[in-house]
Amino acid sequence: MKTKVLILSAMTFSLVGFAQKSELKTAEKELKNGNNAAAKTALESASPLMSGADAKYKAQYQFLLGEVNYNMAKGGDTSAFDSAISAYNEVVAIEEASGKSKYTADAKQKMQAMTADLVNSAVEDNANKKYKEAAEKLYLSYKLSPKDTNYLYFAASSSVTGGDYEKALDYYNELKEIGYDGSGVVYKAKNVATGEMEEMDKVQRDLMVKSGTYSDPVDEKTPSKTSEIIKNIALIYTQLGQDDKALEAYKDARADDPKDVTLILNEANLYYKLGDKEKFKELMAEATAVSPDNPDLFYNIGVINMEQGNIQEARDAYKKTLEINPGYTNAQLNLSTTYVNEGNALIDEMNELGNSRADIARYDELKQKKDDLFMEGATVLEEALKTNPGNQGILTQLKNIYGAMGDNENFMRIKKLLAE
Incomplete structure (x- = not known):
């Protein structure tokens, strides 16, 4: 009876082995005939038989599975790239463990070709503004060819362009971990x-x-891209609202590039957000010391102070901007606005006054002050028109100021210039 059981077991094993070979041969044949769907069906039938298969059949199965998925990927199913990569890598692992290499060279060659396909497809995706898809393909390219670390860098860049900051952060941190330089x-x-x-x-x-x-x-x-990567990590943490991590990242970034004005300004903004105004002022002073002839820096200082309600500090910064670059239009507009905003702030007090002699006197005093401020704002823009006569923003703001002042003559003059 025992003999019969052994014979039956041997027969069962032979049948399973025959089925493995049959399904794999069918898949191979269908692939050669260009019938990817039929090859996929044959491999699905063979899949349950692979757990107890010899290494040579497992390697063959994985290689054919890689072929099927690679064909699907080239046919437009980009999700199949990942499955193809996994299958080809499995081929290499199986044959390395078994000491054989029937399919290894072909699998590695296929992965090299796949890297080129992925990169070309990513370039096309970026051109079509499909940044998420481009980033995923570039990251897969990096995984296929880890020595080509530029693919990981470009994956991060595509993620930033597409607004996928969390994924970009993952890529940038990975670049930092592997010591990517990029030079x-x-x-x-x-x-x-x-x-x-x-x-x-x-x-x-x-x-x-x-x-x-x-x-x-x-x-x-x-040049090296190390500073850029560290800077972007800090900026992304700020973007994501992870303030503690952002501060740590800024320390790293500043240590790497202590004179980067953009970094100083962004760190200053973060301290302001956290309520540390003293640190904010310290960093702003540092920025101006590093770059005393940078009009953009002083303009940004003006914007920040304007947002904080520090009118005089904003005004001083805009004036400094215009000393460096007299034709800086946004600084001209914002400087004018500081005067208009200060004048507008007086209107509420004027409206609350009564009809007493003291109130009427105070009203006249405030109105004169308001008109003087509006005129200051108009003077800034009239000066700006000398170097930029057709600027619609300057003309529109100037028309509004004259309208608010009741200066009909100048209002009509500027309106005519706008129409022209």
């Missing part, structure tokens, strides 16, 4: 026929120069 050398030479400088790899460039079709070879060093 390198770009190889260029002049096309003799067109006179244009063209970029290519070093071997090709040197061959072209040697052939005489290109000349003037140049090796250009590209």
Whole structure:
């Protein structure tokens, strides 16, 4: 009786092994015939039989599964890229463990081709503003070819462009962890026929120069991206409202690039948000010391003070901006607005006054002060028109000021300029 059981078991094993081979052969045949759907069906039938299969059949199964999913990915199902990568990697792992390598070389070659397909598809997605899809494909490219760390950097950039800050943060932190630098050398030479400088790899460039079709070879060093990555991590934490992590990130970023004015300003804003006005003022003073001739810096200081209601500080910053760059239109508009806002603030008090002699005297005093402030605002814009006569923003704000002052002559003059 025991003998019969052993014979029955052997027969069952043989039948299972036959079924494995049969389904795998069917899948292989259908793939060669270009029938991906039939190959997929055959592999689905073989799947339950793989747990007890020999390593050679497991490797074959995974390789064919990679082929099926790669074909699906190339056909438009981009989610299949991940499955194809997983299957090809499994092939390599199985054959490394078994000491055989029937499919390993082909699997690695397929993964190299897939990397190129993914990158090309990501470039197309970015061009079509499909940034999330582009980032996912670039990250898969990095996983396929970990030595090509630029793919991870570009995945982070696509995520930022698409507004997916949490995913961008994951990518940037991974770049930081692997010590990504991003610097390198770009190889260029002049096309003799067109006179244009063209970029290519070093071997090709040197061959072209040697052939005489290109000349003037140049090796250009590209800067490190470390500071940019650390800065972006800090900015994203701020964007996500994770203030404690943002402060820590700013410390890292400032240590790496202590004179980056944008970093100083953003850190200052964060301290202001957290209620630490002394630290805010300290950082703003540091920013102006680092970049005393930067009109954008003083303009931003003006904007921040304006938002805080520090009218005189804002006004001083806008005036400094215009000392550096007399044609800075937004600074002109905002400087004018500081006077208008201060004048408008007097109207509430004017409206609350009664009809007593003292109230009438106070009303006249406030009205004169308001008109003087409005005139200050108008003077700033009249001066701005000398260098920028057709600016619609300046003309519109100036028309509104004259209208509020009841100056009909100037109101009509500016209205005419607007119409022209």
